[in-house]
Amino acid sequence: xxxxxxxxxxxxxxxxxxxxxxxxxxxxxxxxxxxxxxxxxxxxxxxxxxxxxxxxxxxxxxxxxxxxxxxxxxxxxxxxxxxxxxxxxxxxxxxxxxxxxxxxxxxxxxxxxxxxxxxxxxxxxxxxxxxxxxxxxxxxxxxxxxxxxxxxxxxxx
Numbered sequence: 158x159x160x161x162x163x164x165x166x167x168x169x170x171x172x173x174x175x176x177x178x179x180x181x182x183x184x185x186x187x188x189x190x191x192x193x194x195x196x197x198x199x200x201x202x203x204x205x206x207x208x209x210x211x212x213x214x215x216x217x218x219x220x221x222x223x224x225x226x227x228x229x230x231x232x233x234x235x236x237x238x239x240x241x242x243x244x245x246x247x248x249x250x251x252x253x254x255x256x257x258x259x260x261x262x263x264x265x266x267x268x269x270x271x272x273x274x275x276x277x278x279x280x281x282x283x284x285x286x287x288x289x290x291x292x293x294x295x296x297x298x299x300x301x302x303x304x305x306x307x308x309x310x311x312x313x314x
Contacts, residue, residue, distance in 0.1 A: 163294055164216050167287075170209030177202045196275070203251070203276045207283020208290075211247055215240045215291045240291055244284045251280040 177198055180186045190198050218236050259272045 163290070164213070167209045167212035167216060170205045171213065174202045174205035174209065177205075199273075200275050200279045203279035204283045207247065207251070207280035208287045209283075211240065211244045211284055212287040212290060214243045215287070237292075240288065244288060248277075248281055248284055251277055 176183075177186060177189070186198075193201070215236070218239055255273050255277050258269050260268055263269050
């Protein structure tokens with residue numbers, strides 16, 4: 158199945174982001190934190206999750222509509238719209254999370270007092286990378302099913 162490879166990349170991206178977030182005390186996480194610093198590690202977490210979460214949702218939509226041999230352009234447009242809705246919801250949720258840390262509290266402690274733009278921008282970049290990956294995968298998948306030959310027939314000219 159051609160969708161296994163991209164889905165594996167999306168799940169691996171989310172798993173790495175989750176590992177960097179919750180595996181306190183692990184040798185690998187502490188090594189990465191000591192090399193990059195906690196702030197850059199957190200930015201990488203946001204980039205990975207911003208890439209993985211919308212990508213998983215997009216490929217779940219692709220799997221759900223894969224029943225037919227040929228998808229119509231309306232279904233591809235619908236998949237794109239649903240992906241954009243998921244991506245915007247993710248970016249909005251990320252903004253809300255960062256804003257609550259700046260104003261309300263940070264994991265039960267005092268508020269940070271400032272908005273962490275770098276982490277929010279990393280989420281946006283991750284979502285943009287997922288959008289490009291999804292676009293090129295769907296277009297490549299769509300073309301692969303249609304193109305049988307590189308030769309032009311006389312009636313196509």
